[in-house]
Structure formats: C-alpha cells, structure tokens
Amino acid sequence: MQISTDTEEVLNFLDFASQGNLRKRADLGCILEVGARTGNPDLINKLIHHGSSIYNISTILRRDKLSDDEIINFEKEIENQFQTFFDLLVQISQESEDEAVRDRFEKIYLNDSSGARSNAIDLSFDLTILKDVQTQMRKMNKKEE
Secondary structure (H helix, E strand, O other), X not given: OOOOHHHXXXXXXXXXXXXXXXXXXXXXXXXXHHHHHHOOHHHHHHHHHHHHHHHHHHHHHOOOOOOHHHHHHHHHHHHHHHHHHHHHHHHHHHHOOOHHHHHHXXXXXXXXXXXXXXXXXXXXXXXXXXXXXXXXXXXXXXXXX
C-alpha cells in the first residue's frame, strides 16, 4: 500500500516517541492510511482503544503476584478485547482497496494461531504508543486553552 506523506510523518513521530521501538510499523501505517482514505477515524480510534487494552492486560498477566481469581478475570477480559480487536481488523482489512494488505492481515493477524495473537500484541504495543501520544497532545491542548 502506498503510504501518504502525512501518514509517514505520523509514523516518524511515533518512531521518535517510542525511541525507534515500533514493532509493526508497516502494518500500523496501513491501518492509519486506510482510516485516512476512508474517512473513518472512529474505527481507528476503537482499534487504538482495544489494542491499548490488550497490551496493558497482557503486561499485567506477566506479573508474578496475581491471585488465581485475578488471572481468570484478566484472561476473560483479554479474550473479549482480542475478539473485538480482530473484528475491527477485519473491518479495516475489508475497507482497504489493496489486496496485498488484506492478504497480509489475513496471514499475520486474522487466523487462529498463537502467532496471530503474538503479532496482535506487538501491534497493540504500537497502538499503545499512539494512544499515549494522543493523550499527551490532548493534555497540551487543554493547557493552552
């Protein structure tokens, strides 16, 4: 997929914000580009929200000091978040006019494998960076008002 200059600038800023640690930069670029081309920021914002939740919950689940009940509750919640996340990726994939993007998303994220979940967590890391930048920008804008 051809990425616009505007999307590339956003990715460059996210590279800077993450200290060069974006994990799925190309896929994030495709997602942002599809959102821009289709004029559907709500879809992208939902993906950012659910991706951030997935990353945060997966981080919590790696902790050693969780009770059995906490683990069960977090595992249920992450399953719900994954389901919504994958549904949103299907929508984004379908809205893409690029067959290569649809094929890539099907191969990398939209299959029933543990690798798809690992890739989704990596993409969720990048979406968390984006959400953090959005939050910081909102705070800065409120201070200026």
